[in-house]
Amino acid sequence: MSDKTLPDIIYTKTDEAPQLASASLLPILQKFLGEADITIGTKDISLAGRILSQFPENLTEEQRVNDDLALLGDVVKTPDANVIKLPNVSASVPQLVAAVKELQAQGFDIPDYPEAPQTDAEKEARKRYDAIKGSAVNPVLREGNSDRRAPSSVKAYAKANPHRMGEWKSDSKTKVSTMGANDFFSNETSTTLTAEQASGSLKIEHTAEDGSVTVLKDGISMPEGTIVDATFMSAKALKDFFHAQIADTQADGTLFSLHMKATMMKVSDPIIFGHAVVAYLQPVFDKYADDFAAAGINPNGGFGTLFAAIAEMENGAEIQAEIDAVLAERPPLYMVNSDRGITNLHVPSDVIIDASMPAVIRAGGKGWGPDGQEDDTNCVIPDSSYAPVYAASVDFCKANGALDPTTAGTVQNVGLMAQKAEEYGSHPTTFEIPANGTVRVIAGNGDVLHEHSVEAGDIWRMASSRKAPIENWIQLALDRMATTGYETIFWLDRNRAHDAELLKYVEPALEAAGVADKVKIMAPKEATTRSFEVIYAGDNTIAVTGNVLRDYLTDLFPILEVGTSAKMLSVVGLMNGGGLFETGAGGSAPKHVEQLVGENHLRWDSLGEFCALGESLRALASAKANPSAKVLGDAVDAATEKVLAEGRSPQRKVGQPDNRHSHYWFARYWAEALAAQDEDATLAEKFAPLAQALADNEAAILAELSAGNGQTVDLGGYYNPSEEKAAAAMRPSATLNGLIG
Ligand SMILES: NC(=O)C1=CN([C@@H]2O[C@H](COP(=O)(O)OP(=O)(O)OC[C@H]3O[C@@H](n4cnc5c(N)ncnc54)[C@H](OP(=O)(O)O)[C@@H]3O)[C@@H](O)[C@H]2O)C=CC1
Numbered sequence: 250m251s252d253k254t255l256p257d258i259i260y261t262k263t264d265e266a267p268q269l270a271s272a273s274l275l276p277i278l279q280k281f282l283g284e285a286d287i288t289i290g291t292k293d294i295s296l297a298g299r300i301l302s303q304f305p306e307n308l309t310e311e312q313r314v315n316d317d318l319a320l321l322g323d324v325v326k327t328p329d330a331n332v333i334k335l336p337n338v339s340a341s342v343p344q345l346v347a348a349v350k351e352l353q354a355q356g357f358d359i360p361d362y363p364e365a366p367q368t369d370a371e372k373e374a375r376k377r378y379d380a381i382k383g384s385a386v387n388p389v390l391r392e393g394n395s396d397r398r399a400p401s402s403v404k405a406y407a408k409a410n411p412h413r414m415g416e417w418k419s420d421s422k423t424k425v426s427t428m429g430a431n432d433f434f435s436n437e438t439s440t441t442l443t444a445e446q447a448s449g450s451l452k453i454e455h456t457a458e459d460g461s462v463t464v465l466k467d468g469i470s471m472p473e474g475t476i477v478d479a480t481f482m483s484a485k486a487l488k489d490f491f492h493a494q495i496a497d498t499q500a501d502g503t504l505f506s507l508h509m510k511a512t513m514m515k516v517s518d519p520i521i522f523g524h525a526v527v528a529y530l531q532p533v534f535d536k537y538a539d540d541f542a543a544a545g546i547n548p549n550g551g552f553g554t555l556f557a558a559i560a561e562m563e564n565g566a567e568i569q570a571e572i573d574a575v576l577a578e579r580p581p582l583y584m585v586n587s588d589r590g591i592t593n594l595h596v597p598s599d600v601i602i603d604a605s606m607p608a609v610i611r612a613g614g615k616g617w618g619p620d621g622q623e624d625d626t627n628c629v630i631p632d633s634s635y636a637p638v639y640a641a642s643v644d645f646c647k648a649n650g651a652l653d654p655t656t657a658g659t660v661q662n663v664g665l666m667a668q669k670a671e672e673y674g675s676h677p678t679t680f681e682i683p684a685n686g687t688v689r690v691i692a693g694n695g696d697v698l699h700e701h702s703v704e705a706g707d708i709w710r711m712a713s714s715r716k717a718p719i720e721n722w723i724q725l726a727l728d729r730m731a732t733t734g735y736e737t738i739f740w741l742d743r744n745r746a747h748d749a750e751l752l753k754y755v756e757p758a759l760e761a762a763g764v765a766d767k768v769k770i771m772a773p774k775e776a777t778t779r780s781f782e783v784i785y786a787g788d789n790t791i792a793v794t795g796n797v798l799r800d801y802l803t804d805l806f807p808i809l810e811v812g813t814s815a816k817m818l819s820v821v822g823l824m825n826g827g828g829l830f831e832t833g834a835g836g837s838a839p840k841h842v843e844q845l846v847g848e849n850h851l852r853w854d855s856l857g858e859f860c861a862l863g864e865s866l867r868a869l870a871s872a873k874a875n876p877s878a879k880v881l882g883d884a885v886d887a888a889t890e891k892v893l894a895e896g897r898s899p900q901r902k903v904g905q906p907d908n909r910h911s912h913y914w915f916a917r918y919w920a921e922a923l924a925a926q927d928e929d930a931t932l933a934e935k936f937a938p939l940a941q942a943l944a945d946n947e948a949a950i951l952a953e954l955s956a957g958n959g960q961t962v963d964l965g966g967y968y969n970p971s972e973e974k975a976a977a978a979m980r981p982s983a984t985l986n987g988l989i990g
């Protein structure tokens with residue numbers, strides 16, 4: 250795209266803590282880059298922005314919002330792309346409903362989210378909301394594979410300043426429980442498309458026991474060489490599993506915790522979550538089945554929406570009393586917030602496996618119980634594809650104690666991600682099966698690629714991985730291996746259908762590169778144990794994984810090694826050239842917003858933004874032959890290292906330095922590094938006075954940044970905060986603002 254209106258670097262506007270941090274950081278970036286005539290501008294991919302962009306006909310001219318996600322989806326396919334991507338909300342239904350309510354209250358005349366659409370208008374609204382829901386941004390922007398690792402400065406800092414780690418005891422009752430049969434892992438079949446099969450489009454058909462055929466999806470076109478998997482989870486087996494786990498947790502005397510990813514797996518996982526909600530309250534769901542049906546209750550939203558709906562029912566008090574009685578008999582639930590009584594089963598997006606399991610493991614196998622105390626927990630992870638990774642982690646820590654951050658090596662990741670690879674691209678082809686029968690995937694030439702006998706309620710899905718992304722991923726892994734010399738492991742299980750197809754690409758490529766004897770191929774469970782052995786010994790390894798493990802491991806290992814995944818370098822080399830620079834490997838930290846609003850302290854660490862910026866500037870330097878961009882980028886790295894070395898990162902408690910203070914120090918160290926370098930005399934001259942002024946005004950600036958500590962903050966909205974109010978809160982230093990402009 251040669252759109253002259255696009256800035257050199259696009260900085261995304263997202264949600265929650267990263268968006269608040271941007272209100273302070275972006276003006277600094279604009280000032281610094283502006284001195285080198287580099288433009289940086291925003292595109293809005295926030296949840297609120299994405300909702301508003303889909304209902305132009307409901308809005309006034311002034312209220313209308315451009316569909317920036319669609320625009321960025323095109324940009325990332327161009328060789329000029331240079332996008333800094335901050336984490337955004339991947340909304341569950343309760344979050345989406347809350348965002349819609351907030352926007353309506355702000356005067357935007359958008360429709361309600363229709364839970365059970367009836368009219369054509371409701372069906373149309375639901376279709377648009379379904380496209381916004383869940384992980385709707387990352388799959389669009391990730392037109393490349395993922396290279397995530399802790400920068401060496403971050404590792405060095407963690408070794409010198411270790412974070413707190415919980416103690417692991419060998420008699421810990423914490424464990425991971427998984428189905429192991431009749432789940433996605435065990436039912437999977439996989440095949441690679443031949444030219445003939447790819448010549449026409451694929452369709453997915455359901456044939457009921459009475460012979461009636463329903464086309465679940467057709468017109469799916471995929472190129473030759475695409476790996477196509479299909480599988481299903483048996484609803485009956487899942488229900489039995491949850492009941493068995495509730496009993497098992499009771500017997501163990503631990504907390505019941507459910508870990509999945511209802512955001513990224515936006516079709517399958519809310520259904521799985523709903524089954525857990527029903528199982529936990531089974532006697533109530535049985536007794537009040539007719540009342541619940543009449544009230545249109547959908548358990549997939551969790552206890553939160555269930556309790557709210559019950560409160561509206563005539564016999565609501567009676568039902569709630571029965572629920573309380575049932576819960577009193579159940580094992581205690583792992584809590585999201587014990588002060589407010591929010592359990593694991595309240596909201597499907599509160600406990601997200603990539604962040605939640607590392608937190609349990611870092612804490613020494615502990616979760617929070619309803620009494621506000623830490624306890625051992627049964628970590629229930631229904632599907633057995635990746636649960637063994639966490640089981641092996643727990644076992645390793647039980648046997649060897651907690652990881653010691655002062656001596657630990659590192660696990661880097663090269664992840665297959667491009668073009669909606671694997672399960673994370675499967676939502677349009679995931680179905681809750683309406684009736685007993687057979688599901689078939691039929692190729693353009695009539696070949697039946699997959700066939701499964703299914704029962705009503707089973708969750709069936711098809712996923713695909715294209716050849717070009719796979720080849721790019723293998724090459725990226727080999728490049729990283731050559732650069733680092735680290736032990737390189739492809740986390741692939743020969744006994745898993747999909748992985749066996751993937752290995753048909755991987756093994757010949759390793760042979761051709763002459764490294765087949767150097768690279769290891771290990772199933773996820775064994776690869777986990779091996780990787781722990783390596784980092785406990787102080788050595789380093791590269792985990793070459795599929796899309797889901799990319800996600801899981803780039804929280805797991807960073808959180809154990811360096812205390813957070815916020816400080817990760819997260820680079821997506823785009824397949825058509827250009828780069829997407831993700832900031833950190835974590836999310837949008839909703840708890841941080843609560844703290845800012847409550848006591849005017851933002852503990853968000855922008856180190857991920859700093860790392861992404863350095864990479865983005867160097868990419869710009871080579872793409873546009875702009876040597877000043879390289880000088881700016883190298884100075885960013887110097888400043889980032891100094892922020893770490895001097896302990897200028899945000900602290901957790903009000904009264905301590907926060908995100909705003911860290912931005913001041915970053916700006917100052919960046920200006921100092923630019924003034925001190927001798928590659929670009931013009932830039933050095935421009936930044937010397939700014940560096941001086943930032944130093945001279947240190948006391949005034951820090952005092953002004955801290956002046957509002959402890960007060961409540963009005964942002965004018967949660968999903969759609971007022972830009973003026975956010976700027977006022979995040980830029981409280983008149984002195985700093987005067988210098989930055
Ligand atoms: N790339 C993306 O776009 C991603 C988006 N998400 C979205 O983020 C939201 C929250 O997800 P969740 O699973 O809770 O994960 P988060 O990463 O937002 O939160 C987990 C915890 O990690 C810590 N943390 C994360 N980032 C930072 C940071 N920069 N500075 C300091 N601490 C940090 C915080 O812990 P502490 O309590 O120690 O402060 C936080 O409470 C969801 O809406 C989810 O969909 C999630 C992952 C990736």
Ligand SMILES: O=C(O)CCC(=O)C(=O)O
Nearest residue numbers: 339384387512513800834
């Ligand atoms: O897109 C999302 O919802 C989450 C992405 C994520 O967790 C990751 O890429 O690490």
Ligand SMILES: [Mg+2]
Nearest residue numbers: 603800804834
């Ligand atoms: Mg993640």
